Amino acid sequence: MSISGKSIAVLMGGWSSEREVSLVSGRAVAKALRDLGAHVHEVDVDRDIAEVLNALKPDVAFNALHGPWGEDGRIQAVLDILDIPYTHSGVLASAVAMDKHKTKAILREFGVPLADDKLVNRHTAAKAHIMTPPYVIKPVAEGSSFGVFIIEDETLPPPQEIAADGWTYGEDVLVEKFIPGKELSCAVLGDRPLAVTEIVPASGFYDFAAKYSDGGSAHVVPADIPEHVERDILHFSTVAHRALGCAGLSRSDFRYDLVNDKLVLLEVNTQPGMTPASLAPEQAAHCGMDFQALVAWMTEDALGRHISSRRTQTDQKEKAPSEG
Numbered sequence: 001m002s003i004s005g006k007s008i009a010v011l012m013g014g015w016s017s018e019r020e021v022s023l024v025s026g027r028a029v030a031k032a033l034r035d036l037g038a039h040v041h042e043v044d045v046d047r048d049i050a051e052v053l054n055a056l057k058p059d060v061a062f063n064a065l066h067g068p069w070g071e072d073g074r075i076q077a078v079l080d081i082l083d084i085p086y087t088h089s090g091v092l093a094s095a096v097a098m099d100k101h102k103t104k105a106i107l108r109e110f111g112v113p114l115a116d117d118k119l120v121n122r123h124t125a126a127k128a129h130i131m132t133p134p135y136v137i138k139p140v141a142e143g144s145s146f147g148v149f150i151i152e153d154e155t156l157p158p159p160q161e162i163a164a165d166g167w168t169y170g171e172d173v174l175v176e177k178f179i180p181g182k183e184l185s186c187a188v189l190g191d192r193p194l195a196v197t198e199i200v201p202a203s204g205f206y207d208f209a210a211k212y213s214d215g216g217s218a219h220v221v222p223a224d225i226p227e228h229v230e231r232d233i234l235h236f237s238t239v240a241h242r243a244l245g246c247a248g249l250s251r252s253d254f255r256y257d258l259v260n261d262k263l264v265l266l267e268v269n270t271q272p273g274m275t276p277a278s279l280a281p282e283q284a285a286h287c288g289m290d291f292q293a294l295v296a297w298m299t300e301d302a303l304g305r306h307i308s309s310r311r312t313q314t315d316q317k318e319k320a321p322s323e324g
Helices: 017-036 049-058 072-080 091-096 100-109 121-128 210-212 226-241 279-286 291-319
Strands: 009-011 039-044 060-063 116-122 135-138 149-151 173-176 182-189 194-201 215-218 250-256 264-269
Touching: 009 017, 009 049, 009 182, 017 039, 017 291, 039 121, 049 072, 060 072, 072 091, 072 250, 091 100, 091 264, 100 116, 100 173, 100 226, 100 264, 116 121, 121 173, 182 226, 194 226, 194 279, 226 250, 226 264, 250 279, 279 291
Parallel strands: 009 039, 009 060
Antiparallel strands: 116 173, 135 149, 135 173, 182 194, 182 250, 194 215, 250 264
């Protein structure tokens, strides 16, 4: 299926904390699609998105949004209502994967290794240590490491920022045991795990600056890890993708404690960054698929899944018993 000549709306921007990251992803995707011969509409998403898409009537939407409203099932629901095919996961998988606590509850049933955690109110987490340090406090439904704190010293109080009036990341936070060691990531494309990347921050942990600043981190593909760890990461990334019902592209992030040979999955991202230097596209390139080819595959996959869904709906209608 060729996307040359197709009308494609690239959804980007939005109003989440990850707006600027999304704009970078969207522009990179839009350029790749134009180079492939598509008619591209760059859409900086606002709350009138349904009206905008109704006017454009694209053949398919490439979802390059990040964060709440873009990858939590809400924009996916709008696209479903408008009957517009779109890349990445659907409503349910997007909504569940965006919630780290719900994601872990599901993955635990599938035997995926996870760090111990507790879901608590942010004010409770600010009053006293919920668990013995080191541990991590993170928002339940944010990306790009916004609002993440690593607590290492039990003689100091928890970070008071999480109880501040200006806190915008939800009333509940996830308190999770900190696992030292390597930061690792693996993307799944369709039903195929790509490769394992080791992320080496220039300093501190893999926060927003390390992810998006020039020189903030180095990516090592394939990661320099024991063979059994690589095998487990490829396996559990695929398990997570399937268990959550993901489609298109997803990426699972892990920590590996070398000293204790302990691997844990941290979270599943249904809308990974989409620039040529982002983790998932780097892994695709390592497997022989350049950025244009990756963007083309994702767009064609969205169209193909939409056609299959329509055929299934038609078959169900034809098989339904008639009234009377």
